Amino acid sequence: MYLERGQIFLKLNKGQESIKDLDKAVMLNSSEKMAYFNRAEAHYLLHELNEAITDLEKCIRLDEKFGKGHYRLAQIALEINHNRANRDICLHLKSALSQGCPEAKPLINKVCR
Numbered sequence: 001m002y003l004e005r006g007q008i009f010l011k012l013n014k015g016q017e018s019i020k021d022l023d024k025a026v027m028l029n030s031s032e033k034m035a036y037f038n039r040a041e042a043h044y045l046l047h048e049l050n051e052a053i054t055d056l057e058k059c060i061r062l063d064e065k066f067g068k069g070h071y072r073l074a075q076i077a078l079e080i081n082h083n084r085a086n087r088d089i090c091l092h093l094k095s096a097l098s099q100g101c102p103e104a105k106p107l108i109n110k111v112c113r
Contacts, residue, residue: 003035010042018042033062037069052076067099085111
């Protein structure tokens with residue numbers, strides 16, 4: 001229930017409320033990757049980029065084949081690095097692409113040369 005309500009708050013652009021519910025979802029089930037993924041999105045909404053990265057790292061530790069998690073982690077890391085890619089960012093983008101996230105391809109072509 002907390003995960004679902006947190007997602008709804010996120011869709012309503014209510015980052016703080018979303019984080020509160022997603023914190024509870026993580027407390028109740030620390031192996032739920034979507035709680036971390038959505039909490040990362042809520043942190044991003046609030047311009048808390050480092051916290052978003054931390055949650056995305058946890059998300060992909062729980063499911064290394066979660067392409068969308070790799071992709072979002074790379075996107076936010078690029079934003080932090082002022083669109084300068086590094087080895088880790090390119091690895092996350094390539095993982096995203098290989099795990100079914102085709103939107104990573106244009107970004108790979110743009111920043112990973």
